[in-house]
Amino acid sequence: MDIGTDSAIIPVRNDLVTMTDRIYDSILRMVTEHPEEHAVLTERYLISRFGSSKAPVREALIRLCNERILKSIPRFGYVVLRLSARDAINIIQFRLINELGAAKEYMHTVTENDLEPLEAYLAKLQKTKLDDVWKIWDENIKYHTMLISLAKNDLLVRNLTGSMRTLRRYYAQYYSQEQYRNQFVFKSGPHCSIFESLKAKDYDRFLERLREDIKDGGRIYKINLG
Numbered sequence: 001m002d003i004g005t006d007s008a009i010i011p012v013r014n015d016l017v018t019m020t021d022r023i024y025d026s027i028l029r030m031v032t033e034h035p036e037e038h039a040v041l042t043e044r045y046l047i048s049r050f051g052s053s054k055a056p057v058r059e060a061l062i063r064l065c066n067e068r069i070l071k072s073i074p075r076f077g078y079v080v081l082r083l084s085a086r087d088a089i090n091i092i093q094f095r096l097i098n099e100l101g102a103a104k105e106y107m108h109t110v111t112e113n114d115l116e117p118l119e120a121y122l123a124k125l126q127k128t129k130l131d132d133v134w135k136i137w138d139e140n141i142k143y144h145t146m147l148i149s150l151a152k153n154d155l156l157v158r159n160l161t162g163s164m165r166t167l168r169r170y171y172a173q174y175y176s177q178e179q180y181r182n183q184f185v186f187k188s189g190p191h192c193s194i195f196e197s198l199k200a201k202d203y204d205r206f207l208e209r210l211r212e213d214i215k216d217g218g219r220i221y222k223i224n225l226g
Contacts, residue, residue, distance in 0.1 A: 023050055024060040028165070031069065031080045032172050033134055041070070042077040067162075069169070083170040091163045091170075092217045098160060099144065102151040103210055107203050110150050115199055118146050122195055126188050137168045143191050147210075167217060190216075 027046065030038045046057045061078055064070040070078040125139060141164045149157050190213045197206035 018056070019052060020056040020059040020063075023052060023056050024063055026050065027060055027064060028069065032165075032169050035080050035169070035173055038080065040077045040079050083166065083173055088167060088170045088217070091167055092214060094163055095144075095160065095214050096211065098156060099148055099214060100207060100211060102148050102153070102156055103207060106150040106152075107198060107201075107206060110198070112199075114150055115195075118143075118150075118195060119199070121146060122188070122192055126192070134168075137171070141165065141168070147194070 023046070027041070031041075041061075043054060043057055043061070046061075047054060050057065061070065061072070065072055065078070068081055071081050072078055121143070125143075141161060144164060145157050145161050148160050190209065194206060194209045194213060197203075197209055
């Protein structure tokens with residue numbers, strides 16, 4: 001699977017997104033998809049790569065350092081911080097607490113109208129062939145953030161998005177060889193089962209299926225969740 005050719009392309013988004021945002025997204029994609037190739041970054045290299053001025057590159061790097069994705073080493077550059085198994089365990093535990101806690105709040109009040117966007121999304125996803133591991137990750141993040149958004153709490157959505165992006169980085173770090181990356185197979189069944197249980201108001205099954213799906217990260221990362 002060759003997914004490195006477009007890593008430097010700054011995503012085209014709406015006019016409200018700044019150059020700093022676009023550079024931030026591109027650097028994050030670079031270090032996530034190919035951490036071994038971008039273990040050390042410099043401002044000069046990034047300015048040349050993106051054809052931008054120094055200010056947006058530096059602002060993006062500061063943000064990435066604040067989020068503990070990169071670490072600045074004076075007179076050397078910016079290095080990618082490696083994640084430990086403990087980091088992955090902490091995030092999965094964080095997800096269990098937040099996603100299940102939110103689910104217990106919204107599952108009794110969610111309406112059919114609330115569920116329509118998620119149902120339409122799943123119907124479309126089932127007809128989509130996903131054979132790119134990073135596209136699969138994007139869709140997995142989108143599904144879980146759409147689900148937790150039923151709680152109508154933007155903070156929950158932002159925190160979940162950040163935590164799942166960090167898990168994606170751990171995956172890229174753990175499965176650094178191509179043959180291992182291909183082990184992440186897309187299966188829509190678990191996500192559909194979670195949704196159908198919620199729609200049918202089978203709350204015990206809904207919570208159990210959601211818990212199983214989140215804890216499946218332990219199998220993917222070969223870590224013991226206890």
